[in-house]
Amino acid sequence: MPSNVEIKAVLRDINYLTQRAKDLSASEGTVIRQQDTFFKVPTGRLKLRDFQDGTGQLIFYERPDTEGPKLSNYSITPTSDPKGLVKVLTDALGLVGQVKKERTLFIVGQTRVHVDSVEGLGVFMELEVVMKENQSREEGVSIANQLMLELGVKEADLIDGAYMDLLLKDQKNGYRL
Template sequence: EALRIRVKEEGARLTYKGPKLDSETKSRIELTVRVDDPKALESILESIGFSRTAAVKKRRTKYALGEAVLAVDEVEGLGTFIEVELSGGEDWEDQKRTALEILARLGRPKSIRKSYLELLNESER
């Protein structure tokens, strides 16, 4: 599980990322809210015992493919990754199957379950 504060030109958001839902993907429930003052939020979280673990810097380009969104992420210190995002109508197992099929069609049949934060922490060891 993780909390993330993301600051972009359009504004800031706090996201709770729940536990991973399966052993094949990094799929998880995410709950997001807009934040007016990310610095104040960071101070509040630190005051109740949370600590900042790392800052992940990435550049994301999005592409539409049917009902899916393909996010091509260039992550500083790690390289380039493809993330398949699906939401809405289908049940979760159907979404997972669709995401894995898309990755296979792109020649990327292997799914990486670790988050960018986990990968960055490993690379620093």
């Protein structure tokens, strides 16, 4: 199963981080609009990512809900009918909720740097160090930590869990970043 080392952080200065990501990736980034629909499953997380253009991906992943770099194992399959698949999976498994975001993607080495504007939550940064076949978790964590430094991400801004978790907390507790 493919894996990555991932971190998420609240963005305090979107302009600074975006400019640093542009510099490090030598690109303007790619803007992607996504709607992630999460389904009830006994372990891990299952989501259907709708790219809002008639295409999508069904993604299953397992990852601890802790702050800082964490290893995530995942599997992905494409779909050309995301809306139909959402209906079937909702009927079969039940719906947890949806996350709508606009993501700017930058590639820095083997790392996907995301600048995410999440509807109802705010602006975040996510790093996904895409692990090579024989690479250790420790190597991935080291790459993530170094990139955090280069992007000016502070440990105090790290968050745990998924955007869906934050939205659910917000609904239950009035949680705000």
